Amino acid sequence: MLALSVHQLSKTYANGLQALNAVDLQVEAGDFFALLGPNGAGKSTLIGIVTSLVRKSGGRVEVFGHDLDREPEAVRANIGVVPQEFNFNLFLPAIEVVLNQAGYFGVPRKEARGRAEMLLRKLDLWDRRETEMRRLSGGMKRRLMIARALVHRPRLVILDEPTAGVDIEIRRTMWGFMREINAEGTTIILTTHYLEEAESLCRNIAIIDHGRIQSRTDIATLLSELDTETFVLNLKGRVCQLPSLGGFVLEHIDESTLEVQISREHTINGLFEALSRNGIEVLSLRNKQNRLEKLFLDRVEAGRGATP
Amino acid sequence: MNINAANKGPLIDANRWRRYQITFTTLFSKEVTRFSRIWIQTILPSAITTTLYFVIFGRLIGDRIGPMEGLAYIDFIVPGLVLMAVITNAYSNVVSSFYSSKFSRYIEELLVSPAPNWVILAGYVAGGVARGLAVGSVVLIVAAFFTRFSIHNLGVTFLILLLTAILFSLGGFINAIYANSFDDISIVPTFVLAPLTYLGGVFYSIELLPQPWQTLSLANPILYMINAFRYGLLGVSDIPLGLAFLIIAIFIAALGYYSLSLLRRGIGIKQ
Ligand SMILES: Nc1ncnc2c1ncn2[C@@H]1O[C@H](COP(=O)(O)OP(=O)(O)O)[C@@H](O)[C@H]1O
Numbered sequence: 001m002l003a004l005s006v007h008q009l010s011k012t013y014a015n016g017l018q019a020l021n022a023v024d025l026q027v028e029a030g031d032f033f034a035l036l037g038p039n040g041a042g043k044s045t046l047i048g049i050v051t052s053l054v055r056k057s058g059g060r061v062e063v064f065g066h067d068l069d070r071e072p073e074a075v076r077a078n079i080g081v082v083p084q085e086f087n088f089n090l091f092l093p094a095i096e097v098v099l100n101q102a103g104y105f106g107v108p109r110k111e112a113r114g115r116a117e118m119l120l121r122k123l124d125l126w127d128r129r130e131t132e133m134r135r136l137s138g139g140m141k142r143r144l145m146i147a148r149a150l151v152h153r154p155r156l157v158i159l160d161e162p163t164a165g166v167d168i169e170i171r172r173t174m175w176g177f178m179r180e181i182n183a184e185g186t187t188i189i190l191t192t193h194y195l196e197e198a199e200s201l202c203r204n205i206a207i208i209d210h211g212r213i214q215s216r217t218d219i220a221t222l223l224s225e226l227d228t229e230t231f232v233l234n235l236k237g238r239v240c241q242l243p244s245l246g247g248f249v250l251e252h253i254d255e256s257t258l259e260v261q262i263s264r265e266h267t268i269n270g271l272f273e274a275l276s277r278n279g280i281e282v283l284s285l286r287n288k289q290n291r292l293e294k295l296f297l298d299r300v301e302a303g304r305g306a307t308p
Numbered sequence: 309m310n311i312n313a314a315n316k317g318p319l320i321d322a323n324r325w326r327r328y329q330i331t332f333t334t335l336f337s338k339e340v341t342r343f344s345r346i347w348i349q350t351i352l353p354s355a356i357t358t359t360l361y362f363v364i365f366g367r368l369i370g371d372r373i374g375p376m377e378g379l380a381y382i383d384f385i386v387p388g389l390v391l392m393a394v395i396t397n398a399y400s401n402v403v404s405s406f407y408s409s410k411f412s413r414y415i416e417e418l419l420v421s422p423a424p425n426w427v428i429l430a431g432y433v434a435g436g437v438a439r440g441l442a443v444g445s446v447v448l449i450v451a452a453f454f455t456r457f458s459i460h461n462l463g464v465t466f467l468i469l470l471l472t473a474i475l476f477s478l479g480g481f482i483n484a485i486y487a488n489s490f491d492d493i494s495i496v497p498t499f500v501l502a503p504l505t506y507l508g509g510v511f512y513s514i515e516l517l518p519q520p521w522q523t524l525s526l527a528n529p530i531l532y533m534i535n536a537f538r539y540g541l542l543g544v545s546d547i548p549l550g551l552a553f554l555i556i557a558i559f560i561a562a563l564g565y566y567s568l569s570l571l572r573r574g575i576g577i578k579q
């Protein structure tokens with residue numbers, strides 16, 4: 001069963017800008033799906049069309065088999081969306097924002113109250129339910145938008161950069177929350193700029209740029225396509241003379257910090273053995289560049305080469 | 309416990325009409341809560357202005373004006389003042405509420421929901437009607453302190469109030485759709501509604517006007533509403549009652565149809 005099926009979707013804005021160009025995309029029910037792309041790629045436009053906020057110029061959208069043009073109410077009933085920008089009445093108490101949204105969807109009042117309470121408790125907002133939206137912190141506003149998106153129990157949840165501007169601790173809580181509802185069977189599509197977010201959460205991924213899908217694959221395959229990885233090593237003591245190690249390219253950053261490139265046929269174990277043989281002790285290591293980020297740049301570059 | 313047992317499907321009422329009713333009630337009570345919370349901006353001003361009108365035109369200079377269509381002047385102006393309050397308040401309620409929801413983008417909460425356009429329109433119009441009638445009643449109560457009117461025909465009185473409130477709520481809705489700034493929502497009330505209301509015979513019978521003004525006044529739709537309402541309250545009118553109802557009905561149908569077509573095309577609310 002497909003949660004989302006987009007066929008030849010195009011969008012040209014009133015000013016003539018073509019934001020989407022014949023996009024085809026399919027997302028299976030139950031998937032945790034990432035839509036990645038640089039700023040201006042067309043992610044929010046695609047989400048806007050699927051959620052009835054933006055009018056399409058051409059193409060077809062189906063959500064759980066319902067066609068957006070023929071059964072718009074069924075499509076909307078099945079989707080919960082967390083938009084990129086805050087869009088609520090700043091003067092309303094938090095709980096009313098959630099209850100109003102439930103009402104617009106046609107959730108009976110009693111069920112809406114119960115569900116709003118459960119969601120606000122789960123998202124750590126229950127104590128702030130009577131607080132006006134404008135008095136909530138950025139992270140609370142984000143979480144409230146998640147509660148609002150879920151209040152009618154949607155089968156597909158779409159989040160447009162949900163953790164932008166949210167501090168790391170709250171981001172991790174939000175990740176846990178999203179994993180939980182995905183494990184329960186909710187299909188999730190998210191766009192993000194924190195690429196490690198996609199890597200740690202998502203199973204499948206599409207890369208979009210200039211209004212076109214550049215690639216559509218699963219995260220594991222994508223990562224395995226990496227040729228080299230670069231690590232930064234903090235050393236115990238100083239090393240002035242770099243040994244030459246077969247298969248590893250070493251570079252000084254300063255006397256006690258090294259950068260090393262490992263190609264795909266070599267392992268980190270091999271690197272450590274080689275370093276030990278040369279009397280170099282490592283205190284800590286980290287990825288120099290997020291792997292997905294590197295891939296992503298490679299892909300986009302390749303895509304740009306192919307379509308001038 | 310499950311947070312989002314998605315496989316059970318959306319938690320919305322299975323009956324489509326009950327679902328629409330929930331949406332409508334939510335919108336309506338949101339609107340009523342909104343204008344009640346800010347009653348100092350929404351209810352009080354009309355009460356104060358009309359009190360001043362009654363004091364100045366009724367008490368202070370009314371006696372010098374003499375009777376109008378056989379009525380004491382202060383009695384004659386009651387219907388026009390009530391209807392003026394209804395018109396202004398119905399219109400401004402919808403125009404400012406809907407425009408704010410566009411401006412702060414929480415209109416999106418409605419656009420992503422399965423609510424059909426006509427339910428959205430009905431919810432906003434009902435909010436405007438509620439405020440129009442609330443303020444209209446306050447003005448009538450104020451009037452009761454200054455005059456000794458009895459309602460001539462309750463049915464006509466109420467129907468005209470209701471239809472006028474619906475008509476101008478629709479007007480406010482269309483204004484809000486086209487508005488791109490807070491300035492745009494005060495242009496029509498100031499430059500169109502206020503003049504038409506004053507020239508619609510709030511303070512005089514058009515029989516007093518010389519030609520061509522008397523005939524020109526007949527092109528002003530608000531004249532028909534004020535006169536029909538005056539008939540309902542006082543039993544006198546410059547205009548045949550049936551014609552007044554016909555004109556109001558035509559305007560409601562036209563503006564209602566136009567509002568729905570704007571919503572369907574997403575004008576002003578969807579890119
Ligand atoms: N309302 C609009 N009018 C005109 N152009 C727009 C509008 N919204 C977005 N765009 C343009 O469409 C392109 C895609 O934007 P968007 O979908 O927001 O990208 P993303 O979410 O991937 O950053 C960008 O070039 C953006 O400037």
Ligand SMILES: [Mg+2]
Nearest residue numbers: 043044084160
């Ligand atoms: Mg975006």
